Amino acid sequence: MEKAFSQQNRKYIGSKAALLDFIVQAVEDMVGSELSACSFLDLFAGTGVVAGAFVGKARQVLACDLLYSNYVTNRAFLCTTPKNANLQQIELLLERLNSLEGEGGYLAESYGNTYFTWENAERIGAVRDEIESWRQKGLITPQEYYILLTSLLYAADKVANTCGQYDAYLKNLGHPPYSPGGVHLVDETVYSRLQLRPLKITARGDCQVYCQDANTLVEEVDADIIYLDPPYNSRQYCDNYHVLENVARWEKPPLAGKTRKFDRSGLRSRYSKKREAAVALAELVAKARCRYLFLSYNCEGIISDCELMEILESRGQVQIREQPYPVFGNGAGRSRRRQLLERLFICEVSS
């Protein structure tokens, strides 16, 4: 079987995979040797790489995200132990899933010849049905369910006809990868066969994963350190990742429009609304029960620096660390590299 999927092995807008050393160093400098006795809560976890970086460093790690697809992948990468999943059996099950072909069905009719080739869409649908039926028959444990589903989400992402996010699919599916004149038309990976792989699970700690609005969860749990990485622009994550979210949920809702989206009311984030983002952050910071707040917010965000400082200073002294950071286009695609300034706001909570 091919190389395993690691947690960082997906394109995700705003992922801090390339900034982990910067974030870990800042936390270690601030908290010092007490870190091993601290709990660490990653409230906008996304891919979960930041939470994952603190497993083994902090006493306990908690991760939360609004999207169910992220809950699934975070459960798989952060909560697997030899007690709740048999990884040898998983390899055998992955082989069985990889041999499925599928025939038509919801996934192919929804996304075949747009986000995926028709054949891969048929396979994704067949694999998803099979995983669900194994769960219903009690043939796999709940943790094994999250692992298999995560492998499917990562595999689907690898063969998707997108530039890393699903707000729209790319044109030219069906054409060869290059035109006779050498113009790049479609990524060759889009035509490769869907291939589920085992997961590279490194974090085996005492982790708790939640699928909730951060502003609600913050009222329910406390932690020594709270890390905040909210969306910082008006592109909703539920729009950018609706296809993976739909595969994860598997409720087979009707889809609308050219970009084939399901009704995402309830998944829209206040942090991606210009008028509401600062209010949402202020409410969250006011409610946070912690000793340290770390906030990642880049220099092109919709909340102004002035507002950020005012919100954080209401809880204690604030310092800022900065790191230049190259991104591709809007952060997910393959367009030109740009240099941004990533900032980490650090508040030692005193009130």
Ligand SMILES: C[S@@+](CC[C@H](N)C(=O)[O-])C[C@H]1O[C@@H](n2cnc3c(N)ncnc32)[C@H](O)[C@@H]1O
């Ligand atoms: C900038 S990304 C986080 C990236 C993450 N740190 C990583 O390295 O992958 C912001 C995340 O916040 C999530 N999100 C948006 N609004 C939220 C809310 N109100 N509560 C919880 N999560 C939310 C999005 O689904 C998205 O995954």
